[in-house]
Amino acid sequence: xxxxxxxxxxxxxxxxxxxxxxxxxxxxxxxxxxxxxxxxxxxxxxxxxxxxxxxxxxxxxxxxxxxxxxxxxxxxxxxxxxxxxxxxxxxxxxxxxxxxxxxxxxxxxxxx
Numbered sequence: 373x374x375x376x377x378x379x380x381x382x383x384x385x386x387x388x389x390x391x392x393x394x395x396x397x398x399x400x401x402x403x404x405x406x407x408x409x410x411x412x413x414x415x416x417x418x419x420x421x422x423x424x425x426x427x428x429x430x431x432x433x434x435x436x437x438x439x440x441x442x443x444x445x446x447x448x449x450x451x452x453x454x455x456x457x458x459x460x461x462x463x464x465x466x467x468x469x470x471x472x473x474x475x476x477x478x479x480x481x482x483x484x
Contacts, residue, residue: 378430405452423462441482444471
């Protein structure tokens with residue numbers, strides 16, 4: 373079961389991304405590689421040709437958010453979440469990997 377802050381923020385971001393469904397196929401908690409990616413954004417047009425993998429991490433006050441962010445990027449790589457985008461024809465150099473770390477009211481985004 374997902375951590376509550378992570379699940380709430382995940383749903384919030386999905387709502388924001390709904391406006392992009394004309395140019396991106398938005399997939400949530402979908403099988404990708406060897407696990408389930410939180411959000412995959414697969415481009416539908418050449419104008420918006422960058423694909424995105426977004427992984428959410430929720431940490432407690434005493435935990436290090438940089439370590440959680442790094443763990444999210446490692447998770448994207450180890451579980452081969454890129455496979456879904458590569459199979460959809462998105463070149464590897466056009467895939468952006470992001471982790472969104474939630475710590476109380478603080479939200480940070482890291483990009484590989």
